[in-house]
Amino acid sequence: MSEQQKPIAIAIDQLCFSYGDRSNVLCDVTLQIQTGDRVGLIGHNGCGKTTLLMCICGALAPTGGEIRLFDRPLIPGRFYPDVGFLFQDPNDQLFSASVREDIAFAPQNMGLSTEEVEYSVNEALRLTGMENLANRPPHHLSGGEKQMVAIAGILAMQPRIVLYDEPTASLDLKARRRLVQFLGQTQETLLIASHDLEFILELCDRVILMDAGRIVAQGNPKQVMGDRDLMQQYDLEVPYSLTFLTNTIVVTTRKILKK
Structure with a gap:
């Protein structure tokens, strides 16, 4: 096109x-x-x-x-x-106990099935390179890592x-x-x-x-x-x-x- x-x-x-x-x-x-x-x-x-x-x-x-x-x-x-929105401070949009739970929040509230949520989360983790941090508390991460987790949360919405x-x-x-x-x-x-x-x-x-x-x-x-x-x-x-x-x-x- x-x-x-x-x-x-x-x-x-x-x-x-x-x-x-x-x-x-x-x-x-x-x-x-x-x-x-x-x-x-x-x-x-x-x-x-x-x-x-x-x-x-x-x-x-x-x-x-x-x-x-x-x-x-x-x-x-x-x-x-x-439409996804990334705040200036990633701490403003990270509030769950783990990276995976944070990323899953939006797709879960979009009414997706459990399988669809899991796929969206895994794909967002893969795209942002955050797989190894999936079970870590987001507030224990560095500024750059928090930013990528926040982006992953947006990408999970597709x-x-x-x-x-x-x-x-x-x-x-x-x-x-x-x-x-x-x-x-x-x-x-x-x-x-x-x-x-x-x-x-x-x-x-x-x-x-x-x-x-x-x-x-x-x-x-x-x-x-x-x-x-x-x-x-x-x-x-x-x-x-x-x-x-x-x-x-x-x-x-x-x-x-x-x-």
Whole structure:
């Protein structure tokens, strides 16, 4: 299926949201994400990234606009097994006595049979490489291991969309590399909010820059995050890898011109 023919997984039209009497946290957000896309959300603290994710998973009710998932209107408050949400802190979604029990929680509450739950749990353990930790208490694990268990719990639901809120925040370099490799092989539609711009650059094929609840830029990650004037305007730094590449090209070009 060509890029133009891929179905739309997430369609958002003029979305607005506010907390009580506060001004809009989200204002006229309009975007479309195709099935299988990996999209990064960037912007400084308070720009609306997490709120947008919470609206997409149905946890928050927008004050205006519409969200459609696979061309069906999203109803806030309803459970959508097609959508998985990974919290910034994995401790917020790990609460069972063992890794296996934690992963089984969602499929058990989806009404699956015992055999279906067991299959989903075993497959999630296999995909995340957590088989050897299946009987361990999740709160005795490292930050990276907890993150992978939380992801396994999402995968056991077999979602088509996964929303990630700062997935590298609690990870060391080794766990971060593992997460990049893992997500690079998954087939789900990904929407990732992160301050780790190098992570977004490595993983995503599109980036959305938000400021004050609005989308102010979007496109190819290298082009958007490599635009120094744009990034400075919104108090962000160009990722080091892009700065290094640009400087290398400039130095090399100058050497060639001198010959």
